[in-house]
Amino acid sequence: MIYTVTVNPALDYVIQLEKFNNGDISRSNNCNFFAGGKGINVSQILNQINVENTAWGFVGGFTGKELVRQLNTKRIVSDFVKISDLTRVNVKIHAKSESEINASGPKIFPKEIEAFKMRLEDLTSEDIVVLSGSLAPSLPADFYKQLLPTIVEKGASFAVDTTGKALLETIPYKPLVIKPNHHELADLFDIKIESKEQLFECAKKLLDMGAQNVIVSMASEGGYLITSDHIYHGIPAVGKVVNSVGAGDSMLAGFVGTYTMTKDVIESFKVGMACGAATAFTEDIAIKEQIDAIYPQIGVETII
Numbered sequence: 001m002i003y004t005v006t007v008n009p010a011l012d013y014v015i016q017l018e019k020f021n022n023g024d025i026s027r028s029n030n031c032n033f034f035a036g037g038k039g040i041n042v043s044q045i046l047n048q049i050n051v052e053n054t055a056w057g058f059v060g061g062f063t064g065k066e067l068v069r070q071l072n073t074k075r076i077v078s079d080f081v082k083i084s085d086l087t088r089v090n091v092k093i094h095a096k097s098e099s100e101i102n103a104s105g106p107k108i109f110p111k112e113i114e115a116f117k118m119r120l121e122d123l124t125s126e127d128i129v130v131l132s133g134s135l136a137p138s139l140p141a142d143f144y145k146q147l148l149p150t151i152v153e154k155g156a157s158f159a160v161d162t163t164g165k166a167l168l169e170t171i172p173y174k175p176l177v178i179k180p181n182h183h184e185l186a187d188l189f190d191i192k193i194e195s196k197e198q199l200f201e202c203a204k205k206l207l208d209m210g211a212q213n214v215i216v217s218m219a220s221e222g223g224y225l226i227t228s229d230h231i232y233h234g235i236p237a238v239g240k241v242v243n244s245v246g247a248g249d250s251m252l253a254g255f256v257g258t259y260t261m262t263k264d265v266i267e268s269f270k271v272g273m274a275c276g277a278a279t280a281f282t283e284d285i286a287i288k289e290q291i292d293a294i295y296p297q298i299g300v301e302t303i304i
């Protein structure tokens with residue numbers, strides 16, 4: 001089983017306008033709620049590639065109930081910890097330009113945090129936990145790190161999609177895969193990457209620190225998979241990028257989900273690339289038909 005963790009999910013309230021009148025009344029011709037969160041995006045893709053998964057995290061109040069209802073309509077299985085505060089709402093205004101107002105997140109109390117940590121006690125060596133997304137402000141900055149000793153003790157694997165110090169703290173626990181983009185990779189080592197050789201050197205340092213696999217996403221240039229034995233270049237599909245939001249989550253989901261079924265890192269990388277591109281080429285998280293259409297276009301070549 002794969003468990004996706006979204007500790008600070010949101011209801012995204014998307015308002016579409018012909019014109020946004022700042023400081024005055026504006027009229028919307030279309031508005032909708034959507035369940036949002038990086039782990040939730042991962043679950044959506046896992047469903048599309050037929051990999052069993054459960055969404056974990058915290059939800060509360062009427063907004064939390066609506067978020068779960070949204071997941072139920074997409075047949076995403078969830079087992080959230082119920083909290084006393086409200087799940088946040090993000091407002092996204094789509095007019096001639098796009099504006100966003102993102103809430104920081106709910107207050108999560110110690111007993112609710114402990115209830116979440118108890119979820120980990122039932123993990124087995126057959127499970128993978130995907131940790132991704134921002135933390136609610138009331139959670140400790142090292143919250144993900146706090147979960148790892150139990151995950152490792154239970155023999156489960158984990159993947160992590162975060163940045164900076166929070167990412168570095170998880171690497172000694174040997175994540176199955178980490179997925180910095182080339183800018184985030186440079187920031188980890190406080191350098192400017194000016195060549196592929198530098199990029200590979202930094203990625204190999206992450207392997208030396210404990211990561212089992214490193215994927216470096218390169219936007220229109222595709223991406224690189226760096227393992228202990230080889231470096232692979234993922235040749236991207238050709239298409240028009242419509243919306244890059246969720247593309248990284250989709251890539252991670254494709255890799256982890258396929259690896260669960262095949263234990264083949266190259267095939268996992270290829271499916272991950274297809275899932276990421278399919279999402280980038282559509283307005284929402286990709287569906288199976290879109291992923292299947294992109295997959296034949298993805299190439300993987302061995303660099304070393």
